[in-house]
Amino acid sequence: MNLNQIHNVYFIGIGGIGMSNLARYFKNLGKQVCGYDKTPSVLTSELIESGISIHFEDNINLIPSDFYNENTLVIVTPAVPSAHSEWNYFIERDYIIKKRAEVLGLITKDTFCFAVAGTHGKTTTSGILGHILNEAGADVTAFIGGIVENYNSNLIGNGKTITVVEADEFDRSFLHLHPNIACITSMDADHLDIYGTSEAIEESFVEFASKITDKSKLFITKELPIEGVICAINEEAVYKVFNVRIGDGSYVFDVQTPTSVIKDIHFGLPGKHNLMNVLMAIAMADLFGTPTKVIAAAVASFKGIKRRFSYQIKTVDKVYIDDYAHHPTEINAVNQAVRELYPNQKVLAVFQPHLFSRTRDFADDFAKSLSAFDEVLLLDIYPARELPMEGINSQWLMEKMTNNNKKLVEKEDLIASILKSEATVIVTIGAGNIGELVPSIKKAINETL
Structure with a gap:
């Protein structure tokens, strides 16, 4: 399927945090975008203000007439029940219907993709990385699973050639992606309703890691059973945060990279877990060739994610x-x-x-x-x-x-x-x-x- 040939994109469940950033993305590309959601929310209000038509009744008569053609892509969230009449309308007429994860897979196949995986830290790490690349002037779009305070949006940038995505392990969604550079922040047991066992989750992460054939482009923490570039805090590693102190309510620290030391980085998000998140973002941006001065300035200006501390x-x-x-x-x-x-x-x-x-x-x-x-x-x-x-x-x-x-x-x-x-x-x-x-x-x- 070629996304360039798609003129209309219809979302069933457009108000979700992941669906709404895809809607913004396709709107930025100049596609006609509209959709359904069960209930109004702050996110749906913002989408409507941006010019996207949304209705809140499951009614096929509310689907705009110009979406009744072969150049329409239908994107559905897993939360939609199988009896949903609009979804069934499109199924019965053989429309192209994709899950959000599949669409992200198509987008990342045609772009240089940074993928952030892990049972914790995906949203913050992706937000920091997207902010760094955007501040560096990269042609980037970052799909974030939360509202980034700096942009009051879950989408950073409107670039066409570089993407930052959260590689979500839920429902094995991340196996649809085509990452060029990736990180795995953690691999704790979660989503056991999907996987059944912690071993099955681990196997899924190992399969995701196998998508990065050049392991110098996969960043991991030292305890993970996966080959990659080690990132650590106050321990010897290829990328290391050290000399951590607190000044004016913020962390100040140094970062060792393979080629240099970035000194006195200021970072406003509290908690030791966020030191690993920011280190992963710095490592990925550094490997990509982002100047260290830009990295340090972007980290200092990052305001965080809504509902993340x-x-x-x-x-x-x-x-x-x-x-x-x-x-x-x-x-x-x-x-x-x-x-x-x-x-x-x-x-x-x-x-x-x-x-x-x-x-x-x-x-x-x-x-x-x-x-x-x-x-x-x-x-x-x-x-x-x-x-x-x-x-x-x-x-x-x-x-x-x-x-x-x-x-x-x-x-x-x-x-x-x-x-x-x-x-x-x-x-x-x-x-x-x-x-x-x-x-x-x-x-x-x-x-x-």
Whole structure:
């Protein structure tokens, strides 16, 4: 299939974070873009403002008439149910229908592709790399799985020849990609509802790594069972972060590359996990030939990703941070960053578990991670694409936690419970719809200050 011959692109599920950046991309290419989504959101509003027509009713009569031709590509998200009438309309008429991952595969086949893989860190690493390349003037488009603060968008640039993509292991999507340079930030067990075992996940990452035949173009951490260029923090490696200190609330560090040392890089994202993320982005940009001065300046100006340790309130008396963490390793990273920045302060974590299967598979690890906070408010599990599982609920998870100050709360009681807390640092955590509550939580806390 040749994307150049496609004039119209129709999205079923256009409002998702990954689908919406593809929609922006095709709009930038001059294609006619429109689509359906189940519910309006901030993302769909922004797409509509950019000139993309979107409707929120599953109705074939709402598909524009000029999309009824062979030059239309239909892109569907896995979240759409098989009974969806618009999807079935296109299937019955033999339209070209692709999953998002397949379309990214087609795009990366025709561009120089940087692929960022790993069970954690993909979005931040991709965001930093896209920002570096864009600041360097590269002809780049970066598809980001979150809203980059610098651009208020999940798409960086509008280049035609270079792409930065998140190589997503979910549903083995990353095996569709055609990477020229890649990194793997981590390989923890996740998505066991898809893979079944941690060994199956590892095998999938090994298969992804095999796409990079020249292993000097694959960056890895030292513990991964894969051949590649080692990146490390305070340890001997081909690319190394060292001399790490904190100044004015930001990390300052040096980076050893194969040919030089980049000194005194300023980086505003907290947490040791982000040091590895930024190192991976620096390594990939350095291999590509980006000048070290440009790399250092871009890293210093990177503002982060919304819902990735995003400060909502930052005063002497109260700090409120929102984060997308939905895996025990990510929750540990949030806790580590908070403790480093705010030692000896009481921390309240508000957590919404994401998926029944993930909660079941990692229950003991979740309990241990959450028990490290001084106080926890636990919301019901956000089901996303899943049906309830007998015996798997937030009450069951909470009973596994060892800290005494913990409570199960309903959404409507959440703000009152937060305001009762004596904690000076508050973090909301989760990948479900907890993000929609952030503005009202922020408003309520501000009113007490």
